[in-house]
Amino acid sequence: METQNSPGSQYLKNLLTLMKVLEARNPFNVKHCELVAQYVQEIGKEAGVLPGVVEKSHLAAQVHTLGVLLQIEEKKALFSLPLCSDHENLRSVSLIQREEDILRSAFSGDSRLNEIIPIILQRHEWFNGSGVKGIKGEKILEEARLLAAADAYVDLATPKSHRYPATGIEVMRRISELAGSEFDPVFVNALASIVSKGEKWNAQERAYRFTHAQCLHWLDLGDFYRQSQQSDWAVRCYTLALRTAEEMENPELIVNALSKLFMAYWNSGDIESAQALLDRVQKEAASVSPVLTQRSRILRGLLEWADGRKEKGVEILEPLAKEFSSGQDLIGLFTTLLFLSSLTLLQNQKDQKTHIEWLTKFLNLLNQHDLFDLMIQYRPYVLLLLLSGIIHQVNPPLCRILLTRMGEPCVPHLEEKLSELPPAKWMDILPIELPFSYSPAKISVGQEKKAAILSSHSESNKTLQIFFLGSFRVETEGKVITEENWPTQKAMKLFAFLAYRRQSPVSDEILLEHFWPDREEEKARNSLRNALHHVRSLFKDFVPEKESVKFLVRSRKTGTLSLNLPLFVDIEEFENLYSAACPLVSEKKYSEALPILKQSLSFNKGDFLENIKDEWTETPRTHFSLTFLKTTLLMSKCCLLTGDYEAAELAARQILIKDDLQEEAYHYLIESLLKQGKKTEALKQYQEAIHHLEKELGISVSSDFHPLYEKIIKS
Numbered sequence: 001m002e003t004q005n006s007p008g009s010q011y012l013k014n015l016l017t018l019m020k021v022l023e024a025r026n027p028f029n030v031k032h033c034e035l036v037a038q039y040v041q042e043i044g045k046e047a048g049v050l051p052g053v054v055e056k057s058h059l060a061a062q063v064h065t066l067g068v069l070l071q072i073e074e075k076k077a078l079f080s081l082p083l084c085s086d087h088e089n090l091r092s093v094s095l096i097q098r099e100e101d102i103l104r105s106a107f108s109g110d111s112r113l114n115e116i117i118p119i120i121l122q123r124h125e126w127f128n129g130s131g132v133k134g135i136k137g138e139k140i141l142e143e144a145r146l147l148a149a150a151d152a153y154v155d156l157a158t159p160k161s162h163r164y165p166a167t168g169i170e171v172m173r174r175i176s177e178l179a180g181s182e183f184d185p186v187f188v189n190a191l192a193s194i195v196s197k198g199e200k201w202n203a204q205e206r207a208y209r210f211t212h213a214q215c216l217h218w219l220d221l222g223d224f225y226r227q228s229q230q231s232d233w234a235v236r237c238y239t240l241a242l243r244t245a246e247e248m249e250n251p252e253l254i255v256n257a258l259s260k261l262f263m264a265y266w267n268s269g270d271i272e273s274a275q276a277l278l279d280r281v282q283k284e285a286a287s288v289s290p291v292l293t294q295r296s297r298i299l300r301g302l303l304e305w306a307d308g309r310k311e312k313g314v315e316i317l318e319p320l321a322k323e324f325s326s327g328q329d330l331i332g333l334f335t336t337l338l339f340l341s342s343l344t345l346l347q348n349q350k351d352q353k354t355h356i357e358w359l360t361k362f363l364n365l366l367n368q369h370d371l372f373d374l375m376i377q378y379r380p381y382v383l384l385l386l387l388s389g390i391i392h393q394v395n396p397p398l399c400r401i402l403l404t405r406m407g408e409p410c411v412p413h414l415e416e417k418l419s420e421l422p423p424a425k426w427m428d429i430l431p432i433e434l435p436f437s438y439s440p441a442k443i444s445v446g447q448e449k450k451a452a453i454l455s456s457h458s459e460s461n462k463t464l465q466i467f468f469l470g471s472f473r474v475e476t477e478g479k480v481i482t483e484e485n486w487p488t489q490k491a492m493k494l495f496a497f498l499a500y501r502r503q504s505p506v507s508d509e510i511l512l513e514h515f516w517p518d519r520e521e522e523k524a525r526n527s528l529r530n531a532l533h534h535v536r537s538l539f540k541d542f543v544p545e546k547e548s549v550k551f552l553v554r555s556r557k558t559g560t561l562s563l564n565l566p567l568f569v570d571i572e573e574f575e576n577l578y579s580a581a582c583p584l585v586s587e588k589k590y591s592e593a594l595p596i597l598k599q600s601l602s603f604n605k606g607d608f609l610e611n612i613k614d615e616w617t618e619t620p621r622t623h624f625s626l627t628f629l630k631t632t633l634l635m636s637k638c639c640l641l642t643g644d645y646e647a648a649e650l651a652a653r654q655i656l657i658k659d660d661l662q663e664e665a666y667h668y669l670i671e672s673l674l675k676q677g678k679k680t681e682a683l684k685q686y687q688e689a690i691h692h693l694e695k696e697l698g699i700s701v702s703s704d705f706h707p708l709y710e711k712i713i714k715s
Contacts, residue, residue, distance in 0.1 A: 011110045015063060022069040029065070030213040032154060037061035039150035039191075047190035049146065057143040060116040064123065064147060066106060067099035096124065096132055119143040123151060128181045140184075149175070149187040158210070168195050208248060215244040215253050222260055227379050231268035238264055246619050247510065251288045255296075258284060262299055270582075271306055272633070276626035278303060294323060295332045298339070305343055313343070321361075330365075334374050337362040342381040345388055356392055359385055363395045366402065375406065383408060391418055465568040466499050469624065470605030472612060481538070483611055490515060490527070491534035493612055498552075498563045500620065505553075505560035514616055532561075571624060574603040578631050590638040597635045604628055629655055629662065636668040640675070648672040663693060670708050683712050 023029040040061045044054035093101070100121055107113035122135065122144035129136030156171040172195045179188040222237030238261040245253035258281045265274040278299055285292035297320055305313030317340050324332035341358035362385060365371070375382045383406065389399035465475040472492065474481040486492040494515060498506060508528065515531070516524035532552060553564045577600035584593035608621040636651035652669035655662050666689040673682035686708055 009110060012113065015066070015106070015110075015113070019063055019066060019069075022066070022073070024213075024216070028158060028210070028213075029069070031209060032158065033062050033065055035154045036064065036147070036150050039153060039194075040146055042194055043150055043187055043190045044146055046193055047146075047186055049142065053142050053146070056116060056119060057146045059112070060119040060123075060143060061147055061150065063113070063116075064120045064151065067102040067120070070102050070106070071095070071098055096121065116143075119147060123148045126182045127184050130181075145184040146187055149183050149191055152183065153191055211244060211248055212250070212253070215241050215248065215250075215257070218244060219253075219256060219260060222264070223377060226260075226264050226267065227376070231264055234264040235261065235268075243619075246616075251284060252292075255281065255284045255288055255292055259296070259299065266299075266302060266306060271303065272582075272630045274299075274303055275307075276630055280622060280626075291329060291332075294320070294327075294329070295335070298332070298335055302339060305339075310343075314340075330369055330371065331374065334362075334365060334371050335378075337365060338378055338381055338385070341388075342384050345384060352392070355388070356394060359388055359392070359394050363389055363398060367395065367398055372405065375402070379406065382406070387418060464565060465570075467570045467605065468496070468500065468608050468620075469570050469574070469603055470607070470610060472496050472609050485538070487534040487538060488531065490531045491538070493614060494528075494531045495535050495563075496609060496612060497616065498561065499567065499569070502563040502567070505562040508559045508561065511561065514614070570603045571608070571620075574600050574624075574631075575627065578627060578634075581631075581634060585634050585638065590641045593634070594638045594642065597631060597638060600631050601628070601635060625658070629659055633662065633664060633668075636665065636672075640668055640672055645672045645675040649676070660692060663689070666693075667708065670712070674711060679712060686712060 019033055023032060037058050040057045041054060044057060049057075100117065103117050103120060104114075107117060119141055122141050125131035125133065125135045125140045125144065125148075127137060127140065127145070152175055153171055156174060157168060172192055175183060175188055176192060179185040218237045218241035222234045222241060225231070225234035225237060238257055242254065242257035242261060245257050258277060262274050262277050262281055265271075265277065281299060282293070282296045285296040297316060301313045301316035301320070304310075304316060317336055321333065321336040321340060323329075324336055337358060341355060341362045344355040344358060366375070383403070386399040386403050386406075388394075390396045390403075467473050467475070471483060473483075474495075483492065494511070497511070497514065508525070511528055512519075512521070512524045516527050519527065532554075536552060553562045554560075577596050581593045581596040581600065584590075584596070608624045609617045632651050632655050636648045636655065639645070639648035639651060648668055649672040652665045652672060655665040656669065659665075666685065670682045670685050670689070673679075673685065
């Protein structure tokens with residue numbers, strides 16, 4: 001029977017959970033203790049240490065940074081500033097003493113953990129006696145000497161904010177130099193033997209682990225901004241997470257980043273961007289698991305609902321709720337019930353019965369399971385439902401408890417104050433913001449900004465102009481560098497990659513993995529140097545002498561490379577123009593939006609880097625292809641509403657050539673044909689659209705589509 005003091009006690013399990021949470025707050029610390037514990041076992045076995053010693057060292061290794069991490073937590077930057085420091089008592093003792101105090105307090109509930117405190121503290125001692133307390137040689141606990149060697153190896157081999165990770169051989173060389181002074185030679189020799197046999201924790205695994213942690217941090221940061229209603233920053237963070245996940249080729253992280261990016265667009269009211277992203281979300285989800293494929297259908301239901309097709313949204317979400325319930329998928333069930341109940345509340349306030357049915361099921365789920373992490377993720381919607389639960393007397397005690405836990409204590413007589421108001425007005429009383437998708441903000445683009453956007457291409461004074469759309473080319477001072485001008489294909493591809501990623505330095509490891517994955521490291525690095533030499537040689541006649549020094553910036557300290565030069569980039573200009581046109585269309589300023597859209601579409605010279613078919617180009621190629629579809633869709637709409645029916649027809653046909661599932665494009669095409677008096681052709685397009693969309697998507701077309709038939713007949 002498991003006891004409190006056994007190695008597998010619940011107390012220890014809770015402590016290890018806390019360790020993971022604390023480590024996850026810094027990507028450089030993720031899984032540090034777990035890795036040290038693994039090396040403790042290997043070194044102990046190699047050195048012939050008694051099993052009991054290894055066991056105690058292994059236990060200490062699992063929690064050895066707890067005191068340090070909690071010291072950091074209790075003295076965050078906010079409380080370290082001279083003007084607001086009110087925690088001087090925490091600084092009145094030494095670092096080591098404070099670590100000991102924390103450990104004794106944290107381990108007080110488990111006698112076995114109390115026994116390892118000296119091991120954790122003595123890992124700071126040096127073998128030659130020059131450590132903190134001057135304990136020397138074998139007077140230092142054997143478990144502590146073993147832990148110190150393993151801890152040093154993992155720490156030095158892990159990337160930090162101030163240094164790039166070293167290889168196992170390099171780390172071993174540094175530790176060997178300290179054998180007899182800082183570390184016990186017995187354990188250094190055992191560690192060296194393990195490394196010489198073949199480093200199990202190689203550089204590639206370390207890089208992957210660190211990159212994985214980085215990706216999770218970008219996702220968490222994006223969640224923070226999304227919950228703070230800062231959608232622009234959320235999109236940036238999720239986009240960085242997506243790029244990182246794609247570099248790692250991690251399907252689960254890719255799906256996670258894509259779905260969060262979808263929600264950021266959806267919450268901000270950018271339904272077109274969400275629509276463009278949905279197909280890829282579903283495609284990527286299908287490659288991972290049936291569960292994620294099933295969950296991705298939630299997003300399609302949300303999109304239908306937000307786009308005004310409530311019936312179709314219900315038609316998709318209702319069966320999903322039953323499927324998730326029968327399959328015991330708590331995440332899917334929580335999300336589906338959340339949206340069914342909150343959307344019925346917001347979009348159909350007269351149908352209180354349906355809302356209360358979904359609300360009851362949702363609150364029953366919260367009552368039975370710990371889903372607080374999901375509640376925080378979808379805070380605005382959850383708060384709405386908890387308030388609705390109080391007003392409609394659906395488990396009000398639970399709603400009050402959960403409101404308090406979410407930082408919104410339920411003041412007395414709240415239900416009386418809110419019951420007379422519609423849900424949209426609740427937010428005027430309480431500090432809760434509605435999702436933007438229900439009250440899209442009107443963003444005004446001033447005349448000066450529009451003029452600057454329209455003239456930015458012609459007045460560009462950048463040293464180099466880079467064009468990614470179509471075949472890759474570079475223009476400078478009237479000269480054009482095309483594919484034929486490059487000394488090698490690798491040099492061209494390398495420059496294109498650096499130009500695309502120029503917002504942040506790129507590590508050598510990423511470049512080697514992308515361009516020379518099958519070569520030995522030394523040969524790959526030689527190839528990288530040769531390719532960089534070709535790039536510099538090609539541009540020395542085009543880049544001004546004063547800028548040539550900083551043209552390609554290489555950091556030996558971090559092992560990274562970056563492009564540092566004023567550039568005009570077509571894909572950035574294209575997206576800036578599209579972003580400027582969107583609010584004008586939402587404000588129904590179609591005549592003003594048209595020239596901006598035409599300027600944007602003038603960059604459409606082909607697919608993204610159509611002459612480079614490397615794997616890294618696939619994601620941006622898909623992204624810009626979808627953005628061009630969205631831009632052309634807006635173009636068709638503006639032309640239709642400003643009376644240029646032929647242009648509207650042409651734009652709609654261009655969309656359908658690339659994507660024949662765009663229902664809105666069929667709509668604009670049929671409308672433009674009717675306006676031109678082409679009744680027979682409009683009827684034919686209508687029938688083809690109905691048949692094709694129902695066949696391919698498996699659901700009927702939206703209710704907005706059917707009135708077109710009456711228009712055709714009446715015309």
